Each structure stands twice: as C-alpha cells, then as structure tokens.
Amino acid sequence: MYSEKKLFQYLFLIFFAVVTAYSIMIRASFYDDEGMPRSSDGFFKVIGEDLAGDYALFRLLEQKTPPQEAYRSEKISAFLNKKTHIDGTFFSFASPMKAFAAVPLLNVPYNNFFETWFLWGLGLFGVAMYSLFPLKKTLFLMFALPAAFLSFMTGGWGLFAAAAVVLALTLTEDYPKTAGFFAALCAVEPIVFIFIAAVFLIRHQKKAASVCIGMGLSLFILALFRYDMTAFKAAFSSAWRILTEKPCALTSFGAALICEGMPVPAALTLHVLSVVGIVFFGVRLFLKQSCSQAVQDTYLCAALCVISPFSVLGDYGLLYAGIAFLLLDSERRGNLKGDILFIFLAFSSIYIEPFFVKWTGFSVQMFLSFLLLEVSYRRSY
Numbered sequence: 001m002y003s004e005k006k007l008f009q010y011l012f013l014i015f016f017a018v019v020t021a022y023s024i025m026i027r028a029s030f031y032d033d034e035g036m037p038r039s040s041d042g043f044f045k046v047i048g049e050d051l052a053g054d055y056a057l058f059r060l061l062e063q064k065t066p067p068q069e070a071y072r073s074e075k076i077s078a079f080l081n082k083k084t085h086i087d088g089t090f091f092s093f094a095s096p097m098k099a100f101a102a103v104p105l106l107n108v109p110y111n112n113f114f115e116t117w118f119l120w121g122l123g124l125f126g127v128a129m130y131s132l133f134p135l136k137k138t139l140f141l142m143f144a145l146p147a148a149f150l151s152f153m154t155g156g157w158g159l160f161a162a163a164a165v166v167l168a169l170t171l172t173e174d175y176p177k178t179a180g181f182f183a184a185l186c187a188v189e190p191i192v193f194i195f196i197a198a199v200f201l202i203r204h205q206k207k208a209a210s211v212c213i214g215m216g217l218s219l220f221i222l223a224l225f226r227y228d229m230t231a232f233k234a235a236f237s238s239a240w241r242i243l244t245e246k247p248c249a250l251t252s253f254g255a256a257l258i259c260e261g262m263p264v265p266a267a268l269t270l271h272v273l274s275v276v277g278i279v280f281f282g283v284r285l286f287l288k289q290s291c292s293q294a295v296q297d298t299y300l301c302a303a304l305c306v307i308s309p310f311s312v313l314g315d316y317g318l319l320y321a322g323i324a325f326l327l328l329d330s331e332r333r334g335n336l337k338g339d340i341l342f343i344f345l346a347f348s349s350i351y352i353e354p355f356f357v358k359w360t361g362f363s364v365q366m367f368l369s370f371l372l373l374e375v376s377y378r379r380s381y
Helices: 004-028 049-062 073-084 096-101 110-130 135-144 147-154 158-170 176-188 190-202 206-227 229-245 253-259 264-287 293-307 313-333 339-347 349-360 364-378
Strands: none
Touching: 004 135, 004 147, 049 073, 049 096, 049 110, 049 147, 073 110, 096 176, 096 206, 096 229, 110 135, 110 147, 110 158, 110 313, 147 158, 147 313, 158 176, 158 190, 158 293, 158 313, 176 190, 176 206, 190 206, 190 264, 190 293, 206 229, 229 253, 253 264, 253 364, 264 293, 264 364, 293 313, 293 364, 313 339, 313 364, 339 349, 339 364, 349 364
C-alpha cells in the first residue's frame, strides 16, 4: 500500500504527465504531415522552428557552402523556402559538432528529420530518468517534466543535453567509461561539455574525465576536418549577431536585458557578473564535503541554463534535469520550506510562460533557473 505522501506524488505526476502529453498532441494537430502550420495564425512558422534553422544550416554545410554564407539568416531562410516551401526568417548558430553529429539524418525531408530527432531525444531522456528513478515514475516524468514539450515546440537541443548530463553524472561510480561517453556527447554544446569535464576532475573521476575529454576532442577534430575552422568562427559570429541585433529571439539574462533596451555593454557586464557569482558559489558548493551529490548536480544543471548568453527556450531542458536531481534529493532527505511551491511552478512553467514574458519581459524558464540555484544552495547545508 502506498503512503499518503507517495500517493500524492504519483497523482501529481500523473496529472502533469496527462496534461503535458495532451498539450503536445494538441500542438501537433496545428501542423500537417509535412510539419507546416494548418493556418497562418500559429505562433511558429514550422514545427520545431529553431531546429528548422539548424537543419537548413547542416544541409548547407554538407553542400560545401562557405560557412560565412551558410550561417547567414538570409541563406538559411532562402534554403528552407526553396527546399521545403517554408516562408519566414530563420537563423542558426549551431556548432559544427552538431552538424557533424546530424550527418546520418540529413538525407531525409525536414518533417522526418524532426520526428526522428524528437523521438530519439525523448527516448534518451527516458533512459536518463530511469537511471534516477524506478520505471513507473520514469514513465510519468518523461512527459510530466516540461522538457519534452519545450523540445517539441521549439526544436531546441535541451532534451538531448539534459539526458546526456543526467547519464554522465549518475553513471560515474559504476560505469565511468559509459559516463565519459555521454559526457563527450555534450561536446555539441561546448559550455556544457567544459563544465561536465570540470566536475569530473573536481570529483577525481579520472576514468570518466579521460574518456570525456578524449572523445570530446575527437568529435571536435572530426568536425574541424569536415567543416574547417572558419565554420567555428562563423558560428560564433552568427550567435553574436543575433545577440546584438535580435536579442528578443534569445532567452538568456543578458539577451533579455538588451531586448528591454539596455545598452549591449551594460547588459553583458551584468551577465558576466552573474556568471562569476554563479561559478564562485558553485565551486564552494562542490568543494563542500557535507553537500550531497544530488544537490551539486542540481546546482550544475541550473547554472548551465543561465551561463550562456546565447540560450534559446528549447535549451532549458537542462533545467528539468536539475529538477529531477532535486526530486531525487527530496525523496532521500525530504523537502525544505518552499520546495513544494517551487516544484509546482516548475512543472506548470510552460503554461505560465506567455503571461510571465508579457508581464516581466523575461522567460519564466530563466527565472526558475536562477531560483533553482538558490534552492540547491540552500539545500547544501
């Protein structure tokens, strides 16, 4: 028999799993079999809009288009209009490592590419949740956590990053080489890769660190040989151009400040100062012997959401990897004051997002990421 507390937890997860899965089905019905909106009133121009830009970029790079041209928004938009009849303005600043990893899927139309990409991401995310929780809870968490919804709607890579980070952090004790392999996959998101490798070194997990760094560098070298160093420079130039010219398309702290009218130097200074503070308190937390590993992992996932100034909405899948670690620690040590309210806000965030952005100009995902930093640091004592 379930205790009253355990029964409430399962009812909570079942409710959000059903509601979120239903929301995905409803949103899917807005698009036809080719991923195009059934009416012109939809918010997105195509299903998984950010991924469409990445798909066009990858195809352009594989067609030997010079990277300086391939990363231009005009070129990406023209490709999508010509090949898939998708109108509108698209952009991408995906790393060449992402393009290299996606090569086997680039010979299919965009709608098939998106379906394969999403199902693989959801499956890997489910495996990651299973490394933390029993199978029954895993099945509910796959849909109850908003990571899948964000990935489906925006096409961001957060679902893959969340899965890889969870598996990298949870398998280190028993399967260090496998953990290093999943950490190496994070090389497609360079900032995530650097911090995961640093965590392995701080925790003296030498096998995991060596596999992670070795395979990550191999992926970088392979992408370098395939696309040349100019592709890496073009990717950063594209990201910087979007941050300074179209900041409202991003959801990072610095981008939100620029979008609200703050001068770029001032906004980026505040962003850098926030990153310095996050890293400072993070190092203290990771060096604290009494702090549980689940709390450290929670802090890390939250930090990875807010450190990059180039974050988009779909990248916040990592936030829900942090929520999963928080739930794990709560099961073991109980909840502190305010934790239940925070968890409820996190699970319902996708429904709050439109109102929160309208009222504050900031993404609720970013706000929750900063709040999760505070929650995890408070649990470190």
